[in-house]
Amino acid sequence: MRAVQIDVHGGPEALVVREVPDPQCGEGQVLVRTVASTLNPVDWKTRAWDVGPALPATLGWDLAGVVVASGSPEFAVGDRVIAMSAQVATGRGTWAELVALPEHLLTPAPKSLALVEAATLPLAGTTAVQALDKLRLQRGDRLLVTGAAGAVGGLAVQLARQAGVEVDGLVSRPEHVEPVRELGAGTVTHLVSDLPERAYDAVFDTAGVDVTAALVEGGGYVSVSDEPLPDVPGAAKSYVQESAKDLAALVELVDAGRLRVRVAEYHPVSEVRTAHERFEAGGLSGKVVLLF
Ligand SMILES: NC(=O)c1ccc[n+]([C@@H]2O[C@H](COP(=O)([O-])OP(=O)(O)OC[C@H]3O[C@@H](n4cnc5c(N)ncnc54)[C@H](OP(=O)(O)O)[C@@H]3O)[C@@H](O)[C@H]2O)c1
Structure with a gap:
């Protein structure tokens, strides 16, 4: 599968899209085929600053996708899900075509949004x-x-x-x-x-x-x-903590039509460097979404 990794900290040129081994889906885990993620400030900071897990590292905190294997009774193949993964602390980056996460991080995606919009919600x-x-x-x-x-x-x-x-x-x-x-x-x-x-x-x-x-x-x-x-x-x-419960409350508001998400731009993952440049330039009204 393809993943967006860094081998060194630096500018957008430090981002590399490369083939890496598929993750395995263990007991209590769910394997998700990523449809979209987004750029958050923590992503460019982790790329640029000397912070985060050991390198090489896969970046990314937001995840919206479809379950393709499940070691959890809570999630079945085909379920649409979203999650936030605290990449800096755990090293579990979401900018990959397949992401294995512990079941307790996942929440059913909003029914009223496309997954490419739902990706803007988690972090x-x-x-x-x-x-x-x-x-x-x-x-x-x-x-x-x-x-x-x-x-x-x-x-x-x-x-x-x-x-x-x-x-x-x-x-x-x-x-x-x-x-x-x-x-x-x-x-x-x-x-x-x-x-x-x-x-x-x-x-x-x-x-x-x-x-x-x-x-x-x-x-x-x-x-x-x-x-x-x-x-x-x-x-x-306030430092954000992984919480499927908080995410589920947001999903409920979205599906009730009481919370709007905003997308400024969509970029294919192959253009992740451009997406970073665009994001760091600021002035956006909405999220930058990465499409897998
Ligand atoms: N502690 C945590 O757990 C946690 C979690 C999430 C985010 N964060 C941090 O929170 C910050 C915001 O995150 P975000 O995802 O909302 O980023 P964002 O989408 O880039 O939003 C930041 C907003 O602040 C505006 N801004 C910048 N300088 C301003 C100023 N002097 N006066 C008024 N507005 C100003 C920006 O406008 P322009 O685009 O025009 O510059 C932009 O609209 C980031 O520093 C991020 O790292 C921390």
Whole structure:
């Protein structure tokens, strides 16, 4: 089978599409024929930075595909599934034509989406769910999401709205204002200076921007960015954990028509280097999907 691997850390040229042995499907595992994955920031960081499992390594966290062999009573051949695999910690990359994963990582794919769209959900969606959980928001709270046009931010805006929270968004550029408003945000701006002072009960920072002046005293602050936390009492980082339960909750919302996914571009896996270049250039409104 083909897989996208790196032998060294570096630029997009470090990505190699090569033949590797097919994985075996052990007891308690499920073998999935990959239909699609997506690019997440962690993928280019793992490619470029000296982090992650021993090399050579297969990259990729998101998986959408069809079960082709099953060592689990929960999944049968032909099932459409999605999963998030914490590649950096476990070395189980999903950018391969066949992926063997422990059964507890898999979730039936949304019925209302094509698998190439469903691939956008696992990492970004699970991250948004877990970070919002940390903020313990109540109905009527005011939340500011930074990077609200991004993959995590865009899903967080929608999830918080579903929970009855008033959500505003900070984006990187004016053309992202309207798309984020369409996701349910109230006020959306690309200027930190436009944000009201001491107005938000909580901040979810996905962009690493200093918006502390907009937070009420004692407000909640959760970040998934690489930037150091600001000097806010109780501010916390959130690190996404593999969770089929959180993924299943997202699938339910998607199938109920209450959560939208957004795709910016599709690239065949043979063009994975171009996909990385495109993704790192930024400015996208939606995910970059890799097709297998
Ligand atoms: N800790 C964890 O477990 C975890 C999990 C998932 C993601 N993350 C991290 O969370 C971050 C977001 O991930 P993602 O998948 O949502 O990435 P993404 O899809 O690239 O979204 C990031 C968004 O932030 C915007 N942005 C950048 N600088 C900004 C600024 N100064 N003000 C407002 N918006 C700004 C970007 O706009 P442009 O495209 O115009 O630059 C983009 O829309 C990444 O750093 C990622 O590594 C962490």
